[in-house]
Amino acid sequence: MQRPSHHAAARLAGAAAVALAAAFVLTGCAEPPSAQPPLKQPKLAIELPEKYNTPDGMVLDTKTGDIILSCPNAGDDTYPAKMLRIDKNDQITEIIDLPVHPDTGKAGALGVDIGPDGNLYIADNQAFSTEEYKSRLVRVVMKDGKAETCEVLVTGFIMSNAVSCHGDSVYVTETKLDPKAKPLTSGVYRFKMSELSAEKPIALEPGGKDKHLIATIQTKNEQWAVGANGMGFDAQGNLFVCNFGDAQIIKITFDSGGKVASQEVLAEGDGMKSCDGMKVDRKTGDVYVADFLGNAVHKVDGKTGKVTTIARNDNTDGAGGLLDRPSEVCLRGNKIYVSNIDLAMAGNEYDKPHTISVIEMDE
Numbered sequence: 001m002q003r004p005s006h007h008a009a010a011r012l013a014g015a016a017a018v019a020l021a022a023a024f025v026l027t028g029c030a031e032p033p034s035a036q037p038p039l040k041q042p043k044l045a046i047e048l049p050e051k052y053n054t055p056d057g058m059v060l061d062t063k064t065g066d067i068i069l070s071c072p073n074a075g076d077d078t079y080p081a082k083m084l085r086i087d088k089n090d091q092i093t094e095i096i097d098l099p100v101h102p103d104t105g106k107a108g109a110l111g112v113d114i115g116p117d118g119n120l121y122i123a124d125n126q127a128f129s130t131e132e133y134k135s136r137l138v139r140v141v142m143k144d145g146k147a148e149t150c151e152v153l154v155t156g157f158i159m160s161n162a163v164s165c166h167g168d169s170v171y172v173t174e175t176k177l178d179p180k181a182k183p184l185t186s187g188v189y190r191f192k193m194s195e196l197s198a199e200k201p202i203a204l205e206p207g208g209k210d211k212h213l214i215a216t217i218q219t220k221n222e223q224w225a226v227g228a229n230g231m232g233f234d235a236q237g238n239l240f241v242c243n244f245g246d247a248q249i250i251k252i253t254f255d256s257g258g259k260v261a262s263q264e265v266l267a268e269g270d271g272m273k274s275c276d277g278m279k280v281d282r283k284t285g286d287v288y289v290a291d292f293l294g295n296a297v298h299k300v301d302g303k304t305g306k307v308t309t310i311a312r313n314d315n316t317d318g319a320g321g322l323l324d325r326p327s328e329v330c331l332r333g334n335k336i337y338v339s340n341i342d343l344a345m346a347g348n349e350y351d352k353p354h355t356i357s358v359i360e361m362d363e
Helices: 015-022
Strands: 043-048 058-060 067-071 082-086 092-097 109-114 120-124 135-143 146-157 160-166 169-174 184-192 213-219 228-233 239-243 248-254 260-268 278-280 287-291 296-300 307-312 326-332 335-340 354-360
Touching: 058 109, 058 326, 067 109, 082 109, 092 146, 109 169, 120 146, 120 160, 135 160, 146 169, 146 184, 160 228, 160 239, 169 228, 184 228, 184 239, 213 239, 213 260, 228 278, 228 287, 239 278, 278 326, 287 326, 287 335, 296 326
Parallel strands: 109 160
Antiparallel strands: 043 354, 058 067, 067 082, 082 092, 109 120, 120 135, 135 146, 160 169, 169 184, 184 213, 228 239, 239 248, 248 260, 278 287, 287 296, 296 307, 326 335, 335 354
């Protein structure tokens, strides 16, 4: 996430809407972009029915070639949050309805990754409903491609957002460690697979005091105080994190013992107005970023930080595959799939069609 509000205009009024909006939007000014190649034209990959009205997190299942898609259905929350599968022919099938939180009666599926055990690890972002530390990390246990059950693994996030499985651990971005802090502080948690148990979920100590917190990020943009969002690892084990509000890509390296060795701003602005969901190309080390406010997709060089804008268009309803407040990207072959979350904010109107765009890259 960005992670986060995906509502009809009426549902976006009030504190819950502001909390959700905060996970996705930036209105700060970016530096003028450097010389850019011609923009690519996004095309329509999938037009979704109303029951899948706010597509968000995606991950490629490298074993099957399918894309796993989270759909919190915040635009019209009369429909339950869904986990979906996009096959090689861009056909959609359902995996599971994400179980609701017992206190809020809602589920907010955002970031998703596939663990080494083949199960789905998902950020259940309850900031759609409240900022009272109700967000969670959940696991959908999979067998033969089908969901068997959903387990709660970690509780006590405010805005759990992106999820990445790497090595023996699961990493989760927390977009707001303390919503009242100025500047806003967000961060990244790391949980060992061996300590995750449905029988005894981990309850986080609030306020950034928990031992699982490995990195913190400050966001200076007070108008849209939105911190850590998208996240991913390169082939060398370096971690990249989106700082949504300041339009930054943060690069984190680790020592041989797994401790954070360095943390730096790899890229900032340079044509990016916000940094929402991301994916790292493991072959090249390049970072692909969904720019929610800019209606754009960018590529960031993982070594130099150079930003190249791949696609951008004015605010539209998304018809024909044009970008419509994109929140996530996913790489499959020479194609970039883009979730258009289409949130009703920053001058945008939540409307049909609900779409996944695709950008075809050069071979």
